[in-house]
Amino acid sequence: MDVKQILTMCDHTLLKQEATWEQIKTICDDGKAYDCASVCIPASYVKQAAEYVGNDLKICTVIGFPNGYSTTAVKVFETEDAIRSGADEIDMVVNLGWVKDRRWDDILEEMKAIKASCQGRILKVIVEACLLTEEEKIKLCELVTESGAEYIKTSTGFSTGGATVADVALFKAHIGPDVKIKAAGGIHSFEEAQAMIDAGASRIGASALVKLVKK
Template sequence: MDVKEILAHCDHTLLKQESTWEQIKAVCDEGLKYGCASVCIPPAYVKQAADYVGNDLKICTVIGFPNGYSTTEVKVFETEDAIRSGADEIDMVINIGWAKDGRWDELLEEIKSVKASCKGRILKVIVEACLLTQEEKVELCHIVTEAGADFIKTSTGFSTGGATREDVALFKSNVGPDVRVKAAGGIRTLQDAEDFIRLGADRLGTSAIVKLVKGMEVQGY
């Protein structure tokens, strides 16, 4: 698979707590240079980044991140604030405890509420697959589909595990035709990226792929 094609699937990501504006700006520069799908950055930097890149790069940010257990009202407020600041895409974390409790109706309503707050922007729903049973993963595929979200996303990258090939294949097989899959967490090689795309991931949440490509350029590949 062509490297440019892989990069076009990447949400170039920097979500470390200690991230500075200079680091965020560098990620934006890289996202622009390498033709990434978006940059995924902390909410506090969304307005500054949106002003910096203009209409040349999509800005993605996170809601209820990384634990997912803030209230629905807080997630809605966070989403509205992010959209006002210029976010083009929202990656929200579900209440994982509700999934473990089988509170599917509440999860459905929460995702619907956040989707409505997106005002037409893309919504990706992070389900933190490493904490779920197979049955819970399948049920969440149905919930995310019913809620009208645009993507189901495997992981925050801040829990006990990241994306797996098995989970991407499972999600692709169980979401509706209008829901895409985002693999995130632990995508460290071009082979990883290509595998996930071939299994059905439309987006990759990663900081490593651009670094790899930059390294290849330095080495003259």
């Protein structure tokens, strides 16, 4: 797959705490120029960005980010607010404490509530794979499939590790046929992105790939 094709699968990302509007505008410009799948940005910039790009680029934002332990009600409110502001795609973080407590029904109920709040928009569930056992990863594949979410996503990029080929392959083996995989976190080259795609990823979350093209 060539560089242009990979970029069409990329959520061009800027989620640093100190991100400014000028920086957000730049990644929006780059996202349009390189035909990226979306830009993934903080919720506080969604309205400005959606107005800035119009219909030329999808806007993705994050919910319960990066720790995942907000209440379900808060995550639902965040989602509804993001949709009102113009978000096209939602990336939410699963409650990892609930995973460790094996509160599977609560996790599924939360996923379904957020999916309903998306009002037909794409939902990606971030499971923070670096903090999970293999058994927990497999169980979350099952829950994401049951929830109706479109994607399972490997990582926030804010924890102890990012995407791995092994995790993408594991997800691919255990998700339902209608669920896709977003590999995100620590993807710094097109070779790494290609390896994730070869393992089964349909979307790449990265801040580095467009920068490589612009050099």
